[in-house]
Amino acid sequence: MNRWIRELSVLGVLGLLLALLAWRAPAFFQLQPLLSLLAREAPALVVACGVAMVILVRQIDISVGSQFSVCSVFAGVLAAAGWPLAAVVPVAVLAGGSLGLVNGLLVAWLGLPSIVVTLATLVALRQGLNLVRQGEFVNLPERIQWLGLPQAQGQWLLITGAVALLALLAWGLRHLAVGRWVYAVGSDAEAARLAGIRPRWVTLVTFVLMGALTGIAAVMNVVQSPQVQPLTGSGLELKAIAAAVVGGVAISGGRGSLWGVLAGLLLLACIAPAMVHLRIDAYWEKAIQGLIILAAVMVEGVRQRRNHGR
Template sequence: MSLDSKSATPAHPTSGHEKTSVIASLLTLRELPVIVALLVLVAVTAALNPLFLSEQGVKDLLLNATILMILAVGQTLVIITRNIDLSVGSILGLVAFGTGSVFVAAPNLPIVVVLVLGMLFGAALGAVNGLLITFAKVPALVITLGTLYIYRGINNAWAGGTQYFAGDRPRAFGDLSVDTFLGFPLITLIALLVVAIVAVYMLGTRQGRDLYAIGSEPDAARLFGIPVTRRVLLAFVINGLLAGLAGVLYASRFNSVGATTGAGLELDVVAAAVVGGVAIFGGSGSVIGAAIGALLLTTITSALTALRVDKFWQQAIVGVLILAAVAADRIAGVRSARKLRIAEARNV
């Protein structure tokens, strides 16, 4: 036997071990159940209604999920820190109506400028939430429930009975949700870019990893020198910024914006994050999972509509998914705690 063949022989067990390790890692992904549920749902619906996966059908699925994906990404940052933002629907509504107002006042304004203005407006509203929560030391649930109504009231007073329709905006702006690139709608590509950027931020930067530490144990995070107040405030600002972006894209996607735009959307956003594997008690989850959760929820609605199922069942299924996600998170938490106790007992 040659030297080359001898040196090559031991590579097989290592390769097999690596493959097993990769498979085991994939099976433990928090996002795996929601990915499987999404694939099964699409397969079953397509089998019963072949038009569901037509070119236009796929485009509609992506467009329907786009706004919710962006909002779910921002909400994930907040939930990971053991907080929640119930005002995102109202922020979206304010920015969407503001976008319509800007185009009426300055129809030739570049779209990029409008996007930046909307994001800054949303970031300012998110900063108000963050400042009230971090400095007043009042639970986020209470603060954002209050700002939900405040922002909605401002939008009602601002808009009144006024609505801006598709004809009030530049054609190029409306084309963001019509034109495609490699089969993907342009606004969906913007959403995917947001998911990628925030995912890298969460896992590849000190600030992103600090958010997980804060959600896992805030007191311990302070002891380790993590600036908890600044990090939580930043999470709310980014969440508001993304809600602002979603508001501008909403104005492009839908035919009209007015006083009621975005009403009730906050519940869908929280549901998408939780279904996507983000722990409602903070400390774990990913923006990719939240984005997949958003895609699953909107696909459920589209699938049941395609199959002519009553709208009640759409809401009921979403409720079951939320309960299942919370239950799975608690089971995983109990198992982790048990393994930790066993490890500590062995070390004693």
């Protein structure tokens, strides 16, 4: 159980928040709004999984928000052009994967610092999208709304889909050799090399996977609204990184789990609606998010130092 202590403590904080809500504002627990909230966060969860894996290999990707926008608009355009959803999904995944490949090649092959590479692709992709689309919204056909299902069913499907994807990735990270390599490379790339693992290859795969997940998330986003607006996803990178850090993924690599990311994201996602229900000024949301990130990193710092003795 010691292994899960960090995840459990985040869940504990989330539980406290929910208990407070149950006591002060039971209205929070109405099914439909809650369902909408979770469905809205489903794409962010998928993206956060990808970002968490990138952090696990001791890299960072701040371009996910832009990748997400590009994939969303791309998927929207295809859908509007009459493509069936079954064709849109793989193409969006492919598009996201190739964006991830670009980042991955620059980082893993050229050995450039990932923070600067993804800063550049963040700006370039965002502006490139604006250049091509001129801020135009994409009107989506009715048939792909909620995957063609009634709204509630569609929401359920998105939520379970996102969680299932997370579970699958978490399983892979835990039970496939390549998943363990992600941890090994993040923990000590040189030791990994000596153990016969190719760190560059693992890094590249992680970035590509990150992009592919963003593609999936983009489709999950597109089916939730009648239009795609090109600014969708700006700031998503920070939300995803915050969810990972709060959920206990160490920024120094090699430590953390996707279940922690789930807990972290839920905590961050519940703050805004909880504030509404608790009649706290909603404009404090970002400040509180910032404080949570700082608290998480401080807890982590103290824990690290205690473990390293002295």
